[in-house]
Amino acid sequence: MPTPIPLPIERPTLLDLPADFRWLRTDLPVAPLAFPDGPPGWLVTRYDDVRAGLADPRLSSRRPHLNSHVRASLISSKEMAELRPLDLLTSDPPEHTWLRRLVTRQFTARRMNQLAPRIQAIVDDHLHALATGPRPADLVQTVALPVPSLVISELLGVPFTDRDLYYRLTAELLSLNRTREQLLAGKAEMKAYLLGLVRAKRAEATDDVLSGLVQAQSDDARLTDDDIAALGQLILIAGHETTANVFSLAVLLLLRPPRLWDTLVRRPGLVNDFIEEALRYATVLQFGLLRVAREPLTIAGQPIEAGDRVVLHLPAANRDPGRFTNPDHLDPHRPVTSRHLSFGHGPHHCLGEQLARIELRTLLTTMLRRFPDLRLATDFEQLRTHDQRVVHGVAELPVDFTPPSEATGSGGGKGARGDLSQGRNP
Template structure:
């Protein structure tokens, strides 16, 4: 370590601050992040349990940290910075299966290689006609639903749920079961014991699907993992189930909330919906801008320093926890001009970090983009006069969950459109 870094470590450290979580408006970030990026981009962060760590808020620092092998994804609990009830003892449960989000290379590389072939750009393009058919079916249901209709329950949630169910090999008929467990696993109101029971219930369910795939092979992700195991690939049933849980939850929950927020942002004043009806060529850029502006993973990603390092000029000791605040990075004025303004023609919107960066870059980013594009383009074409059926300030957001979104999105429209 350099003498400068040693000097940082031995000098007095600033008092830790709690994680800023209060939003002045549902689609605004806590105002504290603007000050932190400007004055204290690597801030001392208080943790509900255990010693303080660090909060990183600037784009360049967050991006660099996401790719830095000195910051480990292995930690007692990846949400320990949020509340004490979620923190777990320092010594991890040896029976807990490692998975993509909480493993490092080479273990992470092994897991990722097992599923990455299912999410190639070529495979996603092959899925596009099926995704379009699913969207058409659910927009037919929206057209015939009693009005005002809830866009979340009729379109935004079931579309990605059905897509990931078919891709993964999970019966869509079981959606109420895994919707419930997903809500509970992402909730900040669950105790450690409740989360343990939720995970166990999900694992039992997914292990039953693994057994079914062994008895009746199928061309889906679970079937492919079971076949790989049979061919000698070193992966256990528990690991297959753990991978399945991550793909199932991430594959429907994050995209569903991104769809809901994208439509809300278009329909609320100044009603950009009408502009995109006339300019469908702006949709891809708008999708990237929505992913930047309304980052759904709202509380940051937790890492642990493997060794001493410096972040943004601040020395970090080995073993200290570091929270990388992606929503704050996506609002950094150093990269994004007028970052708190939604601009569907922002030229560099695609530089957002909403899908991560580095080894843990989101496997499903292309699938999410295809789903968003298909839903939005088809909605704009079939429902050009779609409108909110409630004032935008009356739309309820769920801020007590790890994924930001709206609980419901009541909409109305004029004459029922033809398919």
């Protein structure tokens, strides 16, 4: 067997994958993978194999640490269990089926569609602030991060006034360069914060997901406050961090040469196809998903033993030339782009997929209309990335533009502005 290799993580540019994935997909699609701690496992890089693995019940999502294939485990299994019980990411059926059903009831298509007008109002508010604020502006801090944060805050039932707290805790929990003490403190603080919200919802319920989960306890005594806090943490982090980074990278893809931004300004009907292509091309879960073999199985001819750890690499699969023609080329006209794996596949397919698409579509269509000459205000090579974060993205995105007339907005003038400091329930 070849010598196990460490996970390739060095990108030649912020929008390119490590070059090793090209030969791995061709020559060693199931490669022996060196882990920072423990015995070696396996790295799966081809689209068909990754997609099959995501749906294979023989590959378990239960694991002691979410990031053990890129960082040595700093927390014991016992400490992890105390700080975070099973959630949607780290459970298998029947527990996963039960938890997913509880959350699915809160993420109905009707509720997501009802959010659309509120999302538009939030977008209009922040684009008004962008248009009237200082220039150049950092699109990450002015639009990309606060818009999905306010949306998920209102949907989940988390005060938007606490955003600085959960921004900090999210960054700490997703970072790979924290010490054991910092990681333990961050996990404990996040859990305590969310448990406090659960108690508040029990005392005074509102129309939000946390209140709905608290109400579900009256019908299902198995659901504990710790379970609700763990579900709330996952929804909160995924709901703002991933969408913010996808949007920032999508805008960057449009503004870099040859400026696809101009094409979409002229042809806004391409927005939906471009969003799918951006999700494929710039997959933000940059290190893949970790599974553990429950029993012996074979992937692409490679025997996998029970207990082996297997990394299903979503970015490598989404750039597989066996699935996508010329995959390293961004093509908004690409057929079947909706079959990318950026939202996962199988039982763990992302529940927030519809919400993310609504937010991305609203953000992009409104920005294209209001800022037709948007441009980068720095060199592409100077952009800083989240290279020490599980979720890939740019740390900042300086942009400039000619201030548009308020009349070009979609109802986004001062009269449409909501309360950005408090938020309100949809």
